[in-house]
Amino acid sequence: MATAAITAEREHYLNKEYGIRSWLLTTDHKRIALLYLVSITFFFFIGGFFALLIRLELLTPAGDMVQADTYNKLFTMHGMVMIFFFLIPSIPAVLGNFLVPIMIGAKDLAFPRINLLSWYLYIIAGVMMLYCIVTGGVDTGWTFYTPFSTAFSNTNVIEAGLAIFIAGFSSILTGLNFVVTIHRMRAPGMTWSRLPLFIWAHYATSIIQLLGTPVLAITLLLVVFERVFHLGIFDPTRGGDPILFQHLFWFYSHPAVYIMILPSMGVVTEIIPCFSRKRVFGYHAIALSSIAIAVFGFLVWAHHMFVAGISLYSALIFSALSYLVAVPSAIKVFNWTATMYKGSITFSTPMLYAFGFIGLFTMGGLTGLFLSALGIDVHVTDTYFVVAHFHYIMVGGAVMGYLGGMHFWWPKISGRMYPEWLGKFAALIVFLGFNLTFFPQFVLGYLGMPRRYWQYPQEFQVLNVLSTAGSTILAVGYVLPMVYFLWSMRYGKIADDNPWGAAGLEWKTTSPPPTFNFEEAPEVTWEAYNYDQIPAPAEVPLER
Amino acid sequence: MSDSPIALHDHGPELRHHFSTAAQQRDAASLGMWLFLATEIMFFGGMFCAYLIYRMNYFNEFVAGSRSLDIWLGTVNTIVLICSSLTVALSVRAAQMGKRKLVVILLILTIIFGLAFLGVKGIEWYDKYKEHHIPGASFDASDLIRDYPQIHIDPAHEQIYFSLYFAMTGLHALHMIIGVGIFTFLTYHAWKGLYTPEYNTPIEIGGLYWHFVDIVWIYLFPLLYLIDRKPLG
Amino acid sequence: MSEHIMSSKMYYGIWIALMVLTVVTARVAFIDLGPFNTIVALVIATCKALLVILFFMHVKYTSEKLTKMVIISSIFWLLILLVLSLADYGTRALGHG
Numbered sequence: 072m073a074t075a076a077i078t079a080e081r082e083h084y085l086n087k088e089y090g091i092r093s094w095l096l097t098t099d100h101k102r103i104a105l106l107y108l109v110s111i112t113f114f115f116f117i118g119g120f121f122a123l124l125i126r127l128e129l130l131t132p133a134g135d136m137v138q139a140d141t142y143n144k145l146f147t148m149h150g151m152v153m154i155f156f157f158l159i160p161s162i163p164a165v166l167g168n169f170l171v172p173i174m175i176g177a178k179d180l181a182f183p184r185i186n187l188l189s190w191y192l193y194i195i196a197g198v199m200m201l202y203c204i205v206t207g208g209v210d211t212g213w214t215f216y217t218p219f220s221t222a223f224s225n226t227n228v229i230e231a232g233l234a235i236f237i238a239g240f241s242s243i244l245t246g247l248n249f250v251v252t253i254h255r256m257r258a259p260g261m262t263w264s265r266l267p268l269f270i271w272a273h274y275a276t277s278i279i280q281l282l283g284t285p286v287l288a289i290t291l292l293l294v295v296f297e298r299v300f301h302l303g304i305f306d307p308t309r310g311g312d313p314i315l316f317q318h319l320f321w322f323y324s325h326p327a328v329y330i331m332i333l334p335s336m337g338v339v340t341e342i343i344p345c346f347s348r349k350r351v352f353g354y355h356a357i358a359l360s361s362i363a364i365a366v367f368g369f370l371v372w373a374h375h376m377f378v379a380g381i382s383l384y385s386a387l388i389f390s391a392l393s394y395l396v397a398v399p400s401a402i403k404v405f406n407w408t409a410t411m412y413k414g415s416i417t418f419s420t421p422m423l424y425a426f427g428f429i430g431l432f433t434m435g436g437l438t439g440l441f442l443s444a445l446g447i448d449v450h451v452t453d454t455y456f457v458v459a460h461f462h463y464i465m466v467g468g469a470v471m472g473y474l475g476g477m478h479f480w481w482p483k484i485s486g487r488m489y490p491e492w493l494g495k496f497a498a499l500i501v502f503l504g505f506n507l508t509f510f511p512q513f514v515l516g517y518l519g520m521p522r523r524y525w526q527y528p529q530e531f532q533v534l535n536v537l538s539t540a541g542s543t544i545l546a547v548g549y550v551l552p553m554v555y556f557l558w559s560m561r562y563g564k565i566a567d568d569n570p571w572g573a574a575g576l577e578w579k580t581t582s583p584p585p586t587f588n589f590e591e592a593p594e595v596t597w598e599a600y601n602y603d604q605i606p607a608p609a610e611v612p613l614e615r
Numbered sequence: 616m617s618d619s620p621i622a623l624h625d626h627g628p629e630l631r632h633h634f635s636t637a638a639q640q641r642d643a644a645s646l647g648m649w650l651f652l653a654t655e656i657m658f659f660g661g662m663f664c665a666y667l668i669y670r671m672n673y674f675n676e677f678v679a680g681s682r683s684l685d686i687w688l689g690t691v692n693t694i695v696l697i698c699s700s701l702t703v704a705l706s707v708r709a710a711q712m713g714k715r716k717l718v719v720i721l722l723i724l725t726i727i728f729g730l731a732f733l734g735v736k737g738i739e740w741y742d743k744y745k746e747h748h749i750p751g752a753s754f755d756a757s758d759l760i761r762d763y764p765q766i767h768i769d770p771a772h773e774q775i776y777f778s779l780y781f782a783m784t785g786l787h788a789l790h791m792i793i794g795v796g797i798f799t800f801l802t803y804h805a806w807k808g809l810y811t812p813e814y815n816t817p818i819e820i821g822g823l824y825w826h827f828v829d830i831v832w833i834y835l836f837p838l839l840y841l842i843d844r845k846p847l848g
Numbered sequence: 849m850s851e852h853i854m855s856s857k858m859y860y861g862i863w864i865a866l867m868v869l870t871v872v873t874a875r876v877a878f879i880d881l882g883p884f885n886t887i888v889a890l891v892i893a894t895c896k897a898l899l900v901i902l903f904f905m906h907v908k909y910t911s912e913k914l915t916k917m918v919i920i921s922s923i924f925w926l927l928i929l930l931v932l933s934l935a936d937y938g939t940r941a942l943g944h945g
Contacts (some may be wrong), residue, residue, distance in 0.1 A: 177633065178634075248647075251646050256647060284654070293661075296778075296782055301750050310673060315668055315669075372932075553785035652922075653919075657922065660926040698868060699857060708859070841877040
């Protein structure tokens with residue numbers, strides 16, 4: 072992790088101390104953010120590896136690469152690793168940890184040691200997950216549905232359940248830290264209405280983490296209890312109800328998707344005004360829509376259970392509520408567009424990712440509305456239509472937002488510029504690879520190809536081949552940023568304090584920031600996104 | 616509001632440097648503990664949800680299972696926890712008044728009450744073991760079927776009641792054990808004189824945790840022990 | 849948070865109230881009130897919980913509105929879980945279920 076001193080004289084958080092102990096025992100939120108960055112990137116590639124194996128198997132209609140049972144393990148572990156060890160932590164644990172204190176003018180989060188604890192919990196959980204993978208894997212699907220997971224599966228259900236339980240605690244502690252920090256540690260003059268919308272997004276995300284994750288925790292614990300102590304709460308032979316499991320599981324796992332998308336929306340809301348040189352349109356609408364998403368997101372979970380056996384009347388209620396939850400997201404899309412209207416647009420790499428986000432998230436979100444309609448859901452549930460829907464949001468939305476944010480704040484985090492032309496090139500590869508991978512899956516699902524099947528009828532092969540081809544392109548698009556970010560840490564152009572001419576307290580301190588974030592504690596007397604007062608940079612920095 | 620990165624030492628050593636004032640640190644700790652308790656409400660809440668659904672569907676079995684619990688041991692345990700909440704509240708007050716010895720005594724009393732609770736819980740669980748009411752291979756509800764001929768009892772469903780009983784009281788007991796651990800830690804620090812009228816936040820927030828565990832039991836008691844105790848016709 | 853030190857008499861008073869309510873709830877369980885047994889038991893439990901929250905946990909005396917918000921929100925969220933789950937189970941018997 073230690074980098075060469077950037078400007079040999081100035082001390083900042085990266086060169087203040089060297090040595091492994093200074094990293095593993097750090098309480099500096101910025102260093103913890105980097106610890107998370109390395110860890111989640113590692114798990115991203117593990118999850119991606121499983122994805123590639125899945126796509127390889129699906130090149131041919133026959134189940135000829137792996138056994139059916141192995142295929143079950145592949146999609147299970149792809150899902151578990153990507154969701155719990157990459158997506159859920161990603162933006163909050165990396166960008167959130169790094170930026171939340173700086174954006175509000177604080178020296179650190181409220182509980183720095185708990186912050187470090189949350190990383191260690193994540194690592195312990197990750198090690199358990201790796202153990203689970205190498206000793207035979209899990210085949211229940213990331214959804215752990217009972218009674219298969221409790222009574223029939225012969226795989227490492229207990230280890231996986233406990234690993235995710237521990238990862239859940241990591242998530243809860245991060246959320247707790249953010250809420251307390253945002254309430255108690257804002258700099259003088261930093262009122263709620265002056266907060267960056269990135270902060271509002273993380274506040275809403277943290278509420279979900281705090282109130283939803285414990286229910287997942289108890290549910291997985293009950294699954295473990297059933298397997299270990301025979302406390303058969305979900306066992307049908309004892310009158311246990313598998314649907315109760317699904318209610319409890321989805322009570323968390325639906326809001327979890329908002330944990331994954333809200334931070335990304337927060338990133339996009341920072342990028343767009345900067346590269347449009349305009350204030351955000353409808354600041355309060357965006358702020359409140361984040362809170363609305365957090366609240367409404369808890370009211371819709373049974374739309375994952377429409378064909379599971381719930382009552383028709385409750386299905387109607389959940390269907391209606393699911394339409395409602397789309398409204399705040401739509402408000403954001405309108406406001407982003409209105410922000411760009413008559414703005415002075417620069418197509419920098421972060422902006423390219425933001426554009427990609429808006430388009431792909433909108434498609435993913437709209438297809439969510441198709442799924443909320445009971446009549447359509449009956450036909451496309453458990454098909455590739457659903458798989459495409461959530462990948463459009465998770466990958467086309469959340470991951471694009473994450474990459475956009477990494478590029479936008481990279482100068483602040485590392486003190487270096489990444490090569491802009493490579494950034495744009497990689498963004499394009501990601502966009503093309505993504506669409507080639509997942510658009511065919513909408514068609515496949517509509518035509519009836521089920522998900523979680525390792526073989527399929529011949530007529531679906533062409534679309535599957537296109538999807539696999541796309542996935543290899545996408546993989547290249549993901550590897551490129553990792554390579555050039557690492558390259559930039561030694562060879563990149565040295566960054567100014569504010570290379571983008573962006574608004575926000577983080578741009579008023581040095582790149583990289585000092586350990587306590589500011590030389591002098593800030594006092595805020597201006598409104599957020601005051602782009603009318605900030606001059607645009609002479610040029611968007613290009614690295615050659 | 617201090618605005619220099621490191622306030623000159625006009626505060627005690629316990630003020631951590633990322634906070635500007637002791638009040639800010641105390642307020643942050645308090646909010647942090649309340650938020651943690653909110654997560655605990657949702658954690659136990661999942662089990663309360665399961666309890667609600669199964670009680671609706673298997674009421675007879677829940678009645679029989681509830682009646683097989685010793686109501687007087689349950690009442691005693693409830694009283695023990697209430698006494699422990701009193702000693703906790705008084706210990707916070709003693710800390711605010713700077714009475715070190717009293718704080719230590721009250722904290723030790725709290726621990727004793729907590730251990731008493733766990734002891735009684737152990738006895739109850741042992742009773743369940745003897746009666747073959749522990750879910751699993753050795754579960755046997757025939758005693759309940761025999762004792763309550765007036766109601767239909769499905770032994771499979773009866774296991775659900777006891778699964779919930781053990782899951783809920785077990786996790787509650789685990790929280791008690793953790794509480795006893797925390798309070799042992801607090802007692803040691805109190806004895807060393809760490810807590811003063813200006814700084815007693817750990818006792819305050821430890822107390823919040825303890826009271827929460829008490830409140831969970833306040834609900835578990837009627838829900839598990841008092842489902843239907845009226846004399847049988 | 850609590851600059852104001854409560855009198856120990858108040859704590860003992862609350863303690864007595866809690867003990868009384870405990871004995872009451874145990875005794876009332878043996879009286880046949882039909883469906884009201886459950887309601888009475890839960891009402892008493894809630895009274896006890898409120899006494900602990902307001903007095904032992906100092907919520908009555910805090911000027912901090914956020915604490916009350918956190919408590920109310922968590923109860924609200926728990927109710928979301930319970931009520932919407934009941935919306936399924938409670939309506940299964942209607943029509944085709």
